[in-house]
Amino acid sequence: MEMTRREGLAAVLALATTACSGNYSSPVNSVGAASTIDSLHKLAKAKGMRFGSAVGAGHSGSGSFRNTGYASLLKRDCGILVAENEMKWQSLRPDPLSFNFAPFDEILAFAEKNNMATRGHTLMWHRPQWQPSWLEAYDFGTNPATEAARLLTTHITTVTDRYRGRILSYDVVNETVMEDSTLAQTAISRAIGGTETLVDLAFQTARAQLPDAQLVYNDYMSWEPGNEKHRAGVLKLLEGFRARGVPVDALGIQSHIRIDTYDPSTGTGPRQEREWRKFLDEVVAMNYDILITEFDVNDQALPGDFSARDRSVADYAKAYFEVMLDYPQLKDVLAWGMCDSYSWLQEFKPLRTDGLAKRACPYSADFAPKPLHSKLAAALQTASAR
Numbered sequence: 001m002e003m004t005r006r007e008g009l010a011a012v013l014a015l016a017t018t019a020c021s022g023n024y025s026s027p028v029n030s031v032g033a034a035s036t037i038d039s040l041h042k043l044a045k046a047k048g049m050r051f052g053s054a055v056g057a058g059h060s061g062s063g064s065f066r067n068t069g070y071a072s073l074l075k076r077d078c079g080i081l082v083a084e085n086e087m088k089w090q091s092l093r094p095d096p097l098s099f100n101f102a103p104f105d106e107i108l109a110f111a112e113k114n115n116m117a118t119r120g121h122t123l124m125w126h127r128p129q130w131q132p133s134w135l136e137a138y139d140f141g142t143n144p145a146t147e148a149a150r151l152l153t154t155h156i157t158t159v160t161d162r163y164r165g166r167i168l169s170y171d172v173v174n175e176t177v178m179e180d181s182t183l184a185q186t187a188i189s190r191a192i193g194g195t196e197t198l199v200d201l202a203f204q205t206a207r208a209q210l211p212d213a214q215l216v217y218n219d220y221m222s223w224e225p226g227n228e229k230h231r232a233g234v235l236k237l238l239e240g241f242r243a244r245g246v247p248v249d250a251l252g253i254q255s256h257i258r259i260d261t262y263d264p265s266t267g268t269g270p271r272q273e274r275e276w277r278k279f280l281d282e283v284v285a286m287n288y289d290i291l292i293t294e295f296d297v298n299d300q301a302l303p304g305d306f307s308a309r310d311r312s313v314a315d316y317a318k319a320y321f322e323v324m325l326d327y328p329q330l331k332d333v334l335a336w337g338m339c340d341s342y343s344w345l346q347e348f349k350p351l352r353t354d355g356l357a358k359r360a361c362p363y364s365a366d367f368a369p370k371p372l373h374s375k376l377a378a379a380l381q382t383a384s385a386r
């Protein structure tokens with residue numbers, strides 16, 4: 001599963017800002033129509049929660065704040081944003097010495113101008129294919145552990161210094177648990193003497209920098225069958241953090257939920273609800289908060305028809321939110337994009353066999369809200385206050 005789920009992603013980072021732009025550059029909805037649509041953040045806020053989305057800094061035909069149609073969706077629905085790629089090492093670190101802050105700075109400026117918070121994603125995406133190629137090929141010299149620690153801590157202190165007081169929640173480490181429950185290894189983790197050493201140092205450095213920020217471990221273990229080992233690996237990592245006194249406040253649950261097989265009797269896909277609740281219970285029992293950091297619905301196995309598909313996607317999400325919102329530890333819900341046209345899933349393998357676009361987000365290509373939007377609104381409306 002690992003290979004099919006993550007395969008081919010490396011190729012798309014370069015395309016991230018241009019992907020999915022061509023076919024969908026539809027005009028913005030009329031203001032009249034827009035005013036009747038619920039603001040998801042407003043509904044969340046009434047419950048002591050926040051709703052938000054990923055956004056990019058690409059051109060005006062992408063899921064960027066520069067796209068006026070997309071920006072109007074963000075302004076309607078979001079109280080918090082996260083940069084889809086612009087804070088990752090691949091974007092921030094063109095080489096070992098320099099930082100390219102400009103694209104992220106623009107996203108932050110857009111958020112602040114519109115009174116939205118911003119999350120930091122991510123100080124270390126700990127998978128070899130998501131490290132900058134210079135880092136995977138880096139010569140750590142005669143004292144590799146010291147050099148690796150220097151590189152990591154310099155990165156974290158530079159970024160957190162720059163955004164001090166403006167970013168209050170970071171995905172300090174992203175995806176260091178593999179789907180077979182072992183820990184990922186990269187050039188920098190080998191140089192420093194092991195993944196735990198690297199990850200612990202990342203959190204310790206972030207905490208020393210930001211005593212009051214929310215420090216998050218973020219990963220994609222999910223509720224579908226096939227995630228058992230991944231979930232177990234994440235629990236083990238979280239237990240280890242507590243045993244070692246590593247300062248981690250919350251688990252970021254990416255929530256790229258998936259309909260991998262179609263069950264005509266339910267109209268959606270299988271999930272392990274009981275096991276998922278057990279997982280969440282164990283996480284909160286260790287005193288971690290939880291966040292939904294990257295929500296979308298991969299509908300690749302659903303039949304093509306749009307209206308039936310949109311209903312199935314919405315039903316599947318509704319079932320998911322019914323579980324998640326039971327946990328008062330959940331206060332932030334972020335979608336990984338608001339509009340189907342610009343979703344990363346359009347490039348993520350496997351693609352739909354019928355060649356149609358995935359319908360993964362709250363809004364369709366013409367910026368019209370889909371049943372997923374109304375189900376999210378309803379879920380937030382019925383959530384208990386926190």
Ligand code: XIL
Binds near residue numbers: 012084085174
């Ligand atoms: C994805 C972006 O959406 C793509 O544009 C990029 O090519 C690859 O990364 N888990 C994460 C996110 O933590 O950072 C990923 O974002 C999606 C999966």
